[in-house]
Amino acid sequence: MSDGHRATVRTDHDDPVLVARALRPDNTAEMETTVEDGTLRTQITRETVGGLQSTVDDYVVNLDVAERIVQHATDANQTCRRRHDADRHQTDTDTNL
DSSP states (O other): HHHHHHHHEEEOSSSSHHHHHHHGGHHHOTTTEEEETTTEEEEEESSHHHHHHHEEEEEHHHHHHHHHHHHHHHHHHHHHHHHHHHHHHHHHHHHHO
C-alpha cells in the first residue's frame, strides 16, 4: 500500500487499555491503535479519501460501543464486589452471634 490518506483519532477514557482491547476485534489491517499517556490513539490509513471516511465512521461507531461495553462491565464488576462484601459482612455478623 502506498502512503495513502491518514486520519488519527485520539480519545480519553477512564480505562483506555480496556477500551483498546474491546476495539481490537473490529480493527482492520489499516488501523494501528496504541495507548499513550492515558490517551487512546488510532491511526487509520486508506488508499482513498472515501475509504478513509468510511473507516473512520465505522471506527467511531465501534468506539462508542466499546466504551459502553467497558462501562457496563465496570458497573457490573462493582455491583458484584459490593454484593460479595455485603455477603461477607453478613457472614461475619452471623458468626459472631
